[in-house]
Amino acid sequence: MRMKTVRVGILGFGTVGAGVVEGLRRNGARIAERTGLNLEVGGIADLDLETDRGVEVDRALLTADAASLVDDPGIDVVAELIGGEGAARELTLRALKAGKPVVTANKALLAEHGKEIFDAVERAEAGLYFEAAVGGGIPILRALCGGLVGERVERMYGILNGTCNYILSRMESDRLSFEHVLAEAQRAGYAEAEPGLDVDGFDTAHKAVILAALAYGAPLPMDGIRVRGIRGIASGEIEYAAELGYRIKLLAIVRQRENGIELRVEPALVPRQHPLASVGGVFNAVAVEGDLTGETMYYGRGAGRYPTASAVIGDLVQAAGDRAAGAAPRPRISSSRSLDLLPAGDAPLRCYLRLALIDRPGVLAKVAEVLGAHGISIASVLQKERREGEYAPVIVLTHKARESRYEAAVEAIRSLEVVGEDIVRLAIEDFDD
Ligand SMILES: NC(=O)C1=CN([C@@H]2O[C@H](COP(=O)(O)OP(=O)(O)OC[C@H]3O[C@@H](n4cnc5c(N)ncnc54)[C@H](O)[C@@H]3O)[C@@H](O)[C@H]2O)C=CC1
Ligand SMILES: N[C@@H](CC=O)C(=O)O
Numbered sequence: 001m002r003m004k005t006v007r008v009g010i011l012g013f014g015t016v017g018a019g020v021v022e023g024l025r026r027n028g029a030r031i032a033e034r035t036g037l038n039l040e041v042g043g044i045a046d047l048d049l050e051t052d053r054g055v056e057v058d059r060a061l062l063t064a065d066a067a068s069l070v071d072d073p074g075i076d077v078v079a080e081l082i083g084g085e086g087a088a089r090e091l092t093l094r095a096l097k098a099g100k101p102v103v104t105a106n107k108a109l110l111a112e113h114g115k116e117i118f119d120a121v122e123r124a125e126a127g128l129y130f131e132a133a134v135g136g137g138i139p140i141l142r143a144l145c146g147g148l149v150g151e152r153v154e155r156m157y158g159i160l161n162g163t164c165n166y167i168l169s170r171m172e173s174d175r176l177s178f179e180h181v182l183a184e185a186q187r188a189g190y191a192e193a194e195p196g197l198d199v200d201g202f203d204t205a206h207k208a209v210i211l212a213a214l215a216y217g218a219p220l221p222m223d224g225i226r227v228r229g230i231r232g233i234a235s236g237e238i239e240y241a242a243e244l245g246y247r248i249k250l251l252a253i254v255r256q257r258e259n260g261i262e263l264r265v266e267p268a269l270v271p272r273q274h275p276l277a278s279v280g281g282v283f284n285a286v287a288v289e290g291d292l293t294g295e296t297m298y299y300g301r302g303a304g305r306y307p308t309a310s311a312v313i314g315d316l317v318q319a320a321g322d323r324a325a326g327a328a329p330r331p332r333i334s335s336s337r338s339l340d341l342l343p344a345g346d347a348p349l350r351c352y353l354r355l356a357l358i359d360r361p362g363v364l365a366k367v368a369e370v371l372g373a374h375g376i377s378i379a380s381v382l383q384k385e386r387r388e389g390e391y392a393p394v395i396v397l398t399h400k401a402r403e404s405r406y407e408a409a410v411e412a413i414r415s416l417e418v419v420g421e422d423i424v425r426l427a428i429e430d431f432d433d
């Protein structure tokens with residue numbers, strides 16, 4: 001096999017960038033043997049050149065000037081591993097304009113600036129590759145654009161954030177506090193530089209927007225998407241859910257409905273026997289339902305240095321191969337198309353409501369009356385013994401109703417004088433329709 005050398009410019013020598021350099025060192029010879037492509041690190045740019053990244057590199061490869069690395073005629077392919085929407089955006093657009101393929105792990109950039117980025121891709125003579133941006137090391141985007149390309153995608157759902165899944169799993173199994181486990185996830189290199197993106201659900205939403213863009217051919221705007229995170233999930237909720245036979249998971253749900261695409265991110269109760277309930281720790285899982293094959297499911301590590309590096313390396317091979325063949329792949333996402341988003345609140349949902357009620361005859365009937373008046377039907381009720389104070393915890397599980405009805409009903413319940421503390425409302429997802 002004739003060997004072709006492709007020189008890669010690494011922008012960002014952090015968790016993922018260092019993982020890519022190490023991964024290429026470990027497996028470069030194997031990749032060359034399999035593909036005929038010799039992927040050589042041609043330069044590494046980072047603003048911080050002093051921190052030990054745990055990977056030995058020739059210091060001559062290092063620069064603090066990422067733009068000059070992008071412009072270097074010796075660099076064939078650029079890997080944008082800086083993150084964020086500032087320098088990463090400028091450098092990605094710069095590389096595409098110069099006709100250099102870009103591999104990126106940056107879901108925030110793709111979801112928040114999708115129109116601009118995919119517009120640049122349509123005009124560029126080079127491709128944009130972003131397998132690492134969704135599901136870490138799971139080749140979910142390849143599945144969607146490859147094996148499943150003949151499907152009409154009806155629904156995609158799953159766990160897309162390793163940090164949140166790690167937090168919820170450890171809170172349940174080891175009864176640790178949210179803050180303690182978040183710090184662990186940060187030390188492990190799972191969390192975003194701004195961990196609010198993880199715990200408030202936006203990272204999951206970014207990934208869901210990318211999945212939807214690939215399935216339906218156009219970027220969806222982030223505003224208008226219902227996004228809830230896990231910050232407010234107390235260990236008590238996890239315990240009540242477990243008693244009722246559920247686990248709480250941060251889910252992304254994308255669904256093609258008659259009058260638009262439903263896209264929401266929220267912590268939800270998943271039945272313990274559903275495969276998603278046993279996805280623990282940093283693992284992610286995504287189910288795709290197509291009209292031909294029905295449901296397929298993808299599982300693996302969703303964050304961390306090496307799983308993410310693996311996805312980046314896979315894309316580098318793809319980008320280098322396309323370049324060596326003189327082909328820029330046809331963009332699958334068109335910036336000129338637009339998709340209709342189902343208004344937040346329109347999706348039909350089952351819910352878990354936890355209330356604190358004064359322990360007195362007729363109180364539960366008042367709550368049931370308010371729910372009934374809002375068209376919400378009760379599936380079951382669990383009242384716990386009052387331990388201290390004047391309120392008893394009561395958990396109501398409902399049948400399906402539009403989300404906007406719950407919002408109105410919760411407001412009305414809150415104003416009853418027999419209700420104390422905050423009312424917790426979580427979706428119940430059993431994926432059986
Ligand atoms: N850590 C993970 O598990 C995963 C991360 N990602 C994505 O990968 C990207 C990188 O993430 P991490 O490696 O975790 O972040 P990180 O914070 O560990 O690394 C980013 C590096 O970029 C450098 N940098 C910042 N501004 C720069 C500039 N203007 N020029 C050159 N270097 C600059 C920083 O000094 C830092 O070393 C982000 O887009 C993130 O969302 C995607 C999947 C998983
Ligand atoms: N912070 C993200 C990293 C991968 O995308 C996560 O925890 O999933």
Ligand code: NA
Nearest residue numbers: 131134136138
């Ligand atoms: Na992936």
